[in-house]
Amino acid sequence: MGIDFILDELDDLQNRSLLREHKIIEGAQGPYVHINGKSYLSFCSNNYLGLANHPKIKQASIDAIHQYGWGAGASRLVSGTMTLHQELEKKIAEFKGTEAALLFPTGYMANLGALCALVSRGDMVIGDKLNHASIIDGCRLSGATFRIYPHKDVSQLESLLQRSSGYRRKLVITDSVFSMDGDTAPIPEIVNIARKYDAMLMVDDAHATGVFGKQGKGLIEHYGLEGKIDVVMGSFSKALGSVGGFIAGSKPLIDFLKNKARPFIYTTALPPAVCAASLAGLALIQEDASLIDSLWRNIASLKTRLLQFMRTISVESPIVPLIAGSAEDAVKVSSKLYENGILIPAIRPPTVPPGTSRLRISLMATHSENDINRLIETLQHVGFLTHERTTLRM
Ligand SMILES: Cc1ncc(COP(=O)(O)O)c(C=O)c1O
Known part of the structure; x- marks a missing residue:
């Protein structure tokens, strides 16, 4: 016995086309990446505005390393909170139109930390069926009764x-932009319903931040709902x-999370240079509207090109799923x-439901018209995009 089950499970994943392996990117992220010394046109990064390799952001982090060194040395509540953490939290609150904000090392930890702090046994948490895995994990781990509603229903x-009247607290949680489908949640309706039943509302604005709303403030701002969501x-x-x-x-809320959110408390603070890079990113998108404009131009352009193959299509964000079906x-x-020469890994279960394995195209502001044309031509060339296709979903 021992660990033999690991080999069996790996074989099983391989046989069902579900084994995951990563490719190694040599060099910086951008519309083109290098793998094994060869250049690939990438349509699979969340680096929607191309900021991952922006000179101003690189410089901001280099400057911060000179001033603050690299590591934060401790968790936030011990001695890891440095000037740049405080500055970034202040800027996030301003940006999102809230009183305060709290940083976590990752978005995954932010979801886990907030959910587990806000609800537990005796409470009810309700989420969209297609919410991100970090939300689902947080809901499960919280110990609250976890209910799922059909997508956007x-x-x-x-x-x-x-x-839900028998429960102590109720919390509704949704992605704003769904990460694998690219569609958007009906946030105004959800706000009204949550309020009607006196439930807390938490919205994951991860994929809308920097993309939707004035100066990229997100989908909540886009709907004019700043200040109406309990947990952003x-x-x-x-x-x-x-x-x-x-x-x-x-x-x-933020004081509460500082005291109760375990993924905030029991982990080392982000390196200060990371905060400097994030601060520079926030400044950039607020100063230079052309980045977000270019992204939306590319979204419109891909939609137009896809409409040459399909009668109807709904493209709401830089994330455009082309459903293949089986893994x-x-x-x-x-x-x-x-x-x-095009990089778009297959997205398969458990990330998406069985039968909906897909190519999840994600666009960047830094893709050119030629890049989008090449994508369409290559999809045609490999026989995936044909004029018989009537929808993005099969
Ligand atoms: C909707 C959504 N929420 C949260 C996360 C987690 O964010 P991070 O990558 O910062 O951990 C992701 C990303 O994978 C996501 O797509």
Whole structure:
């Protein structure tokens, strides 16, 4: 026995086309990346604005290393909180229109930390079926009764809340932009329903931050709902090209999380230079509207090109899923694209439901029109995009 089960499980994953392996990127992230010395056109990064390799951000982190060194040396509550953590938290709160904010080392930890602090046994947490894995893990780990409503189905959300009166606290949680489908949550309706049933509302704005709203403030700002969401979660790891998660909200919420959120308390603070990079990213998107404009131009351009193959299509964000169906089919298309110099790994279960394995295209502001044309032509060349296709989903 021992650890033999590991080999069996790996074989099983391999046989079902579900084994995951990573490619090694040699050099910086951008529309083109190098793998094994060869250049590939990448359509699979969350680096939507191309900030991961922006000269101003690199310089800001280098300057911070000179001033603060690299490591933070301790957890935040011991002695790891440095000037740049404080400055970044202040800027996040301003940016998201809240009283206060709290940094976490990653967005995953922000979701886990907030959920587990806010609800536990005797409480109810309700989430969209397609919420991100970090939310699902947080809901499960919290110990609260966890209910799921069908994707974006607000009437089902309401009927779950109607049956929630016996619970001590209730919390509703949704992604704003769904990470594997790129569609957006009906946040205004969810706000009304949560309020009607006196439930807390938490929104994960990770993929909308830097993409939606005035100066990239996110989907909550886009809907004019600043100040109406109890718990706003975000990440610097997507459009802002950095790393680190955050929760923004009222001052009491942030004071509470500082005391109760274990993934905040029991881990080393982010290196200060990471905070400097995130601060520079926030400054950039607020100063230079052309970055977000270019991204949306590329989104419109891809949509137009796809409409030449499909009658209807809904493209709401830089994330555009092309559904292949089985894991095996998705892997085959992805490999053919790779042979043709395009990098889009297959997204398969458990990340997406069985039968919906896909190519998740994600656009960047720094893709050119030619890059988008090449993507379409290559999808045609490998036989994935044909004029018989009527929808993004199969
Ligand atoms: C919707 C959503 N929330 C949270 C996260 C986690 O963020 P991070 O990558 O900063 O841990 C991700 C990213 O994977 C995500 O897509």
